[in-house]
Amino acid sequence: xxxxxxxxxxxxxxxxxxxxxxxxxxxxxxxxxxxxxxxxxxxxxxxxxxxxxxxxxxxxxxxxxxxxxxxxxxxxxxxxxxxxxxxxxxxxxxxxxxxxxxxxxxxxxxxxxxxxxxxxxxxxxxxxxxxxxxxxxxxxxxxxxxxxxxxxxxxxxxxxxxxxxxxxxxxxxxxxxxxxxxxxxxxxxxxxxxxxxxxxxxxxxxxxxxxxxxxxxxxxxxxxxxxxxxxxxxxxxxxxxxxxxxxxxxxxxxxxxxxxxxxxxxxxxxxxxxxxxxxxxxxxxxxxxxxxxxxxxxxxxxxxxxxxxxxxxxxxxxxxxxxxxxxxxxxxxxxxxxxxxxxxxxxxxxxxxxxxxxxxxxxxxxxxxxxxxxxxxxxxxxxxxxxxxxxxxxxxxxxxxxxxxxxxxxxxxxxxxxxxxxxxxxxxxxxxxxxxxxxxxxxxxxxxxxxxxxxxxxxxxxxxxxxxxxxxxxxxxxxxxxxxxxxxxxxxxxxxxxxxxxxxxxxxxxxxxxxxxxxxxxxxxxxxxxxxxxxxxxxxxxxxxxxxxxxxxxxxxxxxxxxxxxxxxxxxxxxxxxxxxxxxxxxxxxxxxxxxxxxxxxxxxxxxxxxxxxxxxxxxxxxxxxxxxxxxxxxxxxxxxxxxxxxxxxxxxxxxxxxxxxxxxxxxxxxxxxxxxxxxxxxxxxxx
Ligand code: ADP
Ligand code: MG
Numbered sequence: 001x002x003x004x005x006x007x008x009x010x011x012x013x014x015x016x017x018x019x020x021x022x023x024x025x026x027x028x029x030x031x032x033x034x035x036x037x038x039x040x041x042x043x044x045x046x047x048x049x050x051x052x053x054x055x056x057x058x059x060x061x062x063x064x065x066x067x068x069x070x071x072x073x074x075x076x077x078x079x080x081x082x083x084x085x086x087x088x089x090x091x092x093x094x095x096x097x098x099x100x101x102x103x104x105x106x107x108x109x110x111x112x113x114x115x116x117x118x119x120x121x122x123x124x125x126x127x128x129x130x131x132x133x134x135x136x137x138x139x140x141x142x143x144x145x146x147x148x149x150x151x152x153x154x155x156x157x158x159x160x161x162x163x164x165x166x167x168x169x170x171x172x173x174x175x176x177x178x179x180x181x182x183x184x185x186x187x188x189x190x191x192x193x194x195x196x197x198x199x200x201x202x203x204x205x206x207x208x209x210x211x212x213x214x215x216x217x218x219x220x221x222x223x224x225x226x227x228x229x230x231x232x233x234x235x236x237x238x239x240x241x242x243x244x245x246x247x248x249x250x251x252x253x254x255x256x257x258x259x260x261x262x263x264x265x266x267x268x269x270x271x272x273x274x275x276x277x278x279x280x281x282x283x284x285x286x287x288x289x290x291x292x293x294x295x296x297x298x299x300x301x302x303x304x305x306x307x308x309x310x311x312x313x314x315x316x317x318x319x320x321x322x323x324x325x326x327x328x329x330x331x332x333x334x335x336x337x338x339x340x341x342x343x344x345x346x347x348x349x350x351x352x353x354x355x356x357x358x359x360x361x362x363x364x365x366x367x368x369x370x371x372x373x374x375x376x377x378x379x380x381x382x383x384x385x386x387x388x389x390x391x392x393x394x395x396x397x398x399x400x401x402x403x404x405x406x407x408x409x410x411x412x413x414x415x416x417x418x419x420x421x422x423x424x425x426x427x428x429x430x431x432x433x434x435x436x437x438x439x440x441x442x443x444x445x446x447x448x449x450x451x452x453x454x455x456x457x458x459x460x461x462x463x464x465x466x467x468x469x470x471x472x473x474x475x476x477x478x479x480x481x482x483x484x485x486x487x488x489x490x491x492x493x494x495x496x497x498x499x500x501x502x503x504x505x506x507x508x509x510x511x512x513x514x515x516x517x518x519x520x521x522x523x524x525x526x527x528x529x530x531x532x533x534x535x536x537x538x539x540x541x542x543x544x545x546x547x548x549x550x551x552x553x554x555x556x557x558x559x560x561x562x563x564x565x566x567x568x569x570x571x572x573x574x575x576x577x578x579x580x581x582x583x584x585x586x587x588x589x590x591x592x593x594x595x596x597x598x599x600x601x602x603x604x605x606x607x608x609x610x611x612x613x614x615x616x617x618x619x620x621x622x623x624x625x626x627x628x629x630x631x632x633x634x635x636x637x638x639x640x641x642x643x644x645x646x647x648x649x650x651x652x653x654x655x656x657x658x659x660x661x662x663x664x665x666x667x668x669x670x671x672x673x674x675x676x677x678x679x680x681x682x683x684x685x686x687x688x
Contacts, residue, residue: 005032005174012170025156034170035178035199036636039150042205045116046147051091054119054126061116061146062128063136064088071104086113093119093126095133112136114145134161148205167203175200181669182221183661186653193217216646219638223650225677226635227432228665231654234433237284243411244387246279248272248303250310255339256303264299267291267441271300274437275415276307285413288394288431291439292608293573294446297417298328298548300439301390302335304415309341309368313387317371320393320545322347322519323526327548328392329371336369346372346381349519387412393545394418419545419573420566420612426640429647440609449572449582451603453596456589463504466554470508470535474553474580478538479571481559483514491559498538509534515542545570550578560586560602561595565615568599569608 008030010020028034049060064086071082082103084095095115097103107113117131134145155163175196182192193201193213201214264272271289278285291297305315317332319325329345336343344358344367361367365384370376394416416434427436454462466476478501481491498512511534513525522542529537530549537543541563555575560568568586576582586599601614640647657664664670 005035005178006030009034009170015166019158019162022156022158026154031170031174034167035174037152037167038202038637040153041151042211043116043149043151045145045149048114048146051088051093051126053090054093056119056121059116059118061114062086062088062093063112063114063142064093066107066109066111066113067092069104069107069109071107082107086115091126093128095128095131097130100130106135114142116145116149132160148207148211150203171200171203179669181667181673182224183657183664183667183670185661186224186657190220190649190653192220215637216643219635219643220646220650221673222635222638222677223429223643223647224653225674227429227647227651227654228657228674229678230431230433231651231658234286235658237286237411237433240284240411241282243279243282243284243413244308244311244313244385245282246276246304246307246311246313246387246413248276248307250307252309252336252339252341253303253307256306256335259335259338260299262443265296265439265441265443267439268296268299271437271439272303274435275300275304278435279307279413284411285415286434287415287437288427288434289415289417289437289439290427291417291419292442293419293570294577295439295442297392297419297439298331301328301392301415301417302331304388304390304413305332305369306336306339306341308388309336311387313385314362314365314367314383315369315388315390316376316383316386317369317390317392318374318376319371320373321542322373323522323542323547324392324545325371325373326523326526332369332371341369342367343369343371346370346376347519348373348375389414391416419570419608426644426647429644429651430640432651445579447576447581448606449576449584451572451584451586451606453586453588453599453603456587459587462556462585462587466505466536466556467508469554469583473551475529475532475549475551476536476554476556477543477552477571477574478536479543479555479557480538480540481562483516483540491562494538494540497558501536501538505536508536510536510538513537513539513542515540541567541571543571543574547574548577549574551580552577552582553580554583554585556585556587558587560588560599561591565598565601565611566608568602569606569611572602572606573608 008020009015009023009028010017012031015023023029023034026037028037043059045061047061048063051062051064054060054062065088066084066086068085069082070084071080073080080099080101080103082097082100084107086093086095112135113133114136115128115131115133117128119126119128121127132145134141136142136145150164150167152160152163152167158166178196178199180187180194180196182195186192187194192198193216195217198214198217201210202218205211205214275285275287278287289297289300301317305317308315317328319328325345325347329343332341332343342361344362346355346358350358358367359381362370363382363384370381370383372381389412391414414434469476478497480494480497482493484493484495494512494514498510502510509528509532511525511528513522517525525534525537526547526549528534529552532551552575555571557563557568557571563571572582572584575584584602586602588596588599591599601611605611638646665674
C-alpha cells in the first residue's frame with residue numbers, strides 16, 4: 001500500500017470509470033477528498049433489539065433469520081415487490097421492499113440478516129417497509145451495519161450500502177497513513193485528537209463523546225488556519241504606510257455631502273471621522289462597519305469613494321448579488337456622477353461590446369468607481385490604481401475572500417459593511433485583523449416598524465389591508481420559503497402564492513422574483529416595483545439583504561419559523577426605510593409554543609444587536625445529529641457561534657506561533673495545509 005492520500009480514487013481496486021464519475025459528481029476525486037467528505041447525520045444503531053421488544057415509532061436494528069422469501073413483479077404496475085418473513089426466537093416480522101430488483105438473488109431462506117428501520121404494528125403483526133439491511137455472514141458485516149452509522153449527504157446515484165462500504169475501506173486503508181500537521185505542543189495544550197483519529201471519528205464515531213472530540217479537532221484547525229492568516233496580515237499592515245492618503249476636504253467629497261437630501265446622523269459622522277483618521281496619513285485602513293439594517297451604510301461607502309476620487313485613486317465597491325450591485329450603481333449615478341466622477345457597473349452576462357470599453361477605462365484609470373459582484377475580482381479586471389475596496393453586506397461573503405481582494409491592489413484600504421451583528425466576543429476573533437465601527441443609530445424621523453403575528457385564517461383581512469396600503473402610497477413584499485412547488489414539502493412556493501395573490505390583488509400590479517431567474521429578469525421585476533408599476537412583489541429571500549425601496553411599507557413573511565431571527569430582522573429591514581411607517585406581518589399556520597416564543601422576540605425588539613444575541617442563545621449547544629454550518633464564514637466544520645471558545649484559543653495560539661515559534665509555521669506539513677486552506681476558503685465562499 002502506498003502512502004499517497006492524493007491518489008485518485010479510480011486507482012482503488014473495484015472502482016471503474018462509472019463509479020469514479022459518480023464519485024466525482026460528489027467532489028470526490030482523490031482519497032483525501034473522500035476522507036473529508038463528512039456524513040450529514042448519524043443513525044444510532046448501537047443496540048440490537050429483540051423482536052418482542054420493538055416499539056411503534058422507534059427505529060431499531062433487528063438481527064433475524066429469514067424463514068421465507070417471496071419476490072414478484074406486479075403485472076399491472078410493473079413494481080418489484082419482495083416479501084420476507086424473519087424470526088429471532090422472540091417473535092416474527094414481515095419485511096417488504098419495493099422496487100429493489102435483484103433481491104431474490106441475494107435473500108435466501110435460512111440466511112441471517114440485520115435490518116434497520118421503523119417498525120409498524122398492524123393487527124398484532126410487525127412490519128418493516130424498505131428497511132436498510134445487510135446479509136450477515138460474519139461478525140464484520142454486523143459491525144459495518146450497526147453502531148453509530150453515518151448518513152452521507154447525497155450519494156448521487158451510488159447505492160447507499162456500497163458507498164458506506166467504500167468509505168469504510170478508504171478509512172481502513174488510508175487513515176493510518178495521514179500524517180499529523182499541527183504542532184505537537186498545541187495538540188497537547190488543547191488536548192486535540194490526531195488528524196487520523198479525528199477523521200475516523202467523524203465517519204465512524206463509537207460514541208457521541210468521541211464524535212464531539214473529533215469535531216472539535218477539525219473545527220479548531222479551521223480556526224487556527226484562519227487566525228494565522230489574519231494575524232500575519234495584521235502584522236504586515238501595522239508596519240505599512242503605503243496606502244493612498246485620503247482626506248475629507250476635496251471637491252468631490254464636499255459636493256457629495258452638499259447633494260445629500262438629509263443631515264448625516266451623529267453615528268454616520270462618527271464613522272467618517274474614524275475612517276479618515278486612518279486614511280489621512282496613508283495608513284492602510286482595515287475596518288468592519290457593523291450597522292443595523294437601515295442605519296445608512298451606503299452613504300458611508302459613497303462618501304469614501306468620493307474622497308478617494310479627490311485623492312486620485314480608484315474605488316471598487318462589491319456586493320454579493322447582481323440585484324444589489326445594480327442598486328448601488330444607481331446610487332453612485334445619483335450622488336457621485338453629477339459632480340463628474342466617472343462610475344461603472346460590471347456584471348455577468350454583459351455584452352462584449354459593452355464590457356470591453358468599461359474594462360479599458362478601468363485599466364487606464366479614467367473610471368474612478370467600479371461597482372460589481374465578486375465576479376469582478378475573479379475575472380481578473382485590472383485597475384490602474386485601486387486604492388479602496390468596499391464590500392457591502394459582507395456577511396454574505398466568506399471570511400477568506402477579503403485576503404484575495406486585497407492581494408490584488410498594492411496596499412489598499414478596506415471597508416467591509418455588515419448588517420448581521422455578531423456577538424462581540426466572536427467578532428473580535430473573526431475580524432481580528434480589523435478595526436470595528438458601529439452604526440447603532442437610525443436616521444431621525446424613521447418610525448419603528450410594527451411587527452405582528454397573524455394567523456393564516458385572517459388572510460382575507462390581510463388582502464384588504466394590502467389594498468388599503470397601496471391606495472395610501474405603500475408597497476408590499478410577500479416572502480415565501482421556496483421557489484417551486486415540491487410534492488414532498490408543504491411549504492408554499494413563490495409560484496403558487498403569486499398565482500393566488502394575482503387573483504385577489506391583480507389590479508394593484510403584482511410581480512415575483514427569485515434566485516433562479518436570470519439576472520436581467522430579476523432587475524426588471526425589481527425596477528417595476530421600485531417605480532410603482534407593481535405594488536406587490538412576491539419573492540424568496542433574494543429580497544433578504546440590502547434591497548432599498550423607500551416606498552415599501554409592508555412585508556409579509558410566510559412560514560417565519562423557517563428562518564433564523566437575524567434573517568427575519570433582515571427581511572423586516574426591507575420596509576420602513578422611507579417616510580412611511582413599516583409593518584412586518586409574520587404569517588403563521590399552526591405553530592408550536594416554542595416557535596411562538598421565539599417569534600415573539602421579533603415583536604419585542606427591533607435592535608439587530610439584541611436579536612443576534614437572542615439567536616445565539618436559542619441555537620444552544622450542538623447535537624450529534626447535525627453538522628449544518630452557520631455560514632457566517634464558510635467553514636466546513638466550525639461554527640463561529642457554537643465554537644466561540646475554540647475560536648478564542650485558536651487566536652491565542654496563532655499569535656503565539658507567529659511571535660514565538662515562527663519556525664513551526666514553515667514546517668512543510670503545516671505550510672501546505674495553510675496554503676490549501678487559503679485556496680479552499682476562497683473557493684468555498686465563491687461558490688456559496
Ligand atoms: P443600510 O444600512 O441598510 O444599507 P441604506 O444605506 O440603504 O441602509 O439606507 C437606508 C435608507 O435610509 C436609504 O433610503 C437612505 O437614503 C436613507 N438614509 C441614510 N442616511 C440617512 C440620514 N442620515 N437621514 C435620513 N435618511 C437616511
Ligand atoms: Mg445596504
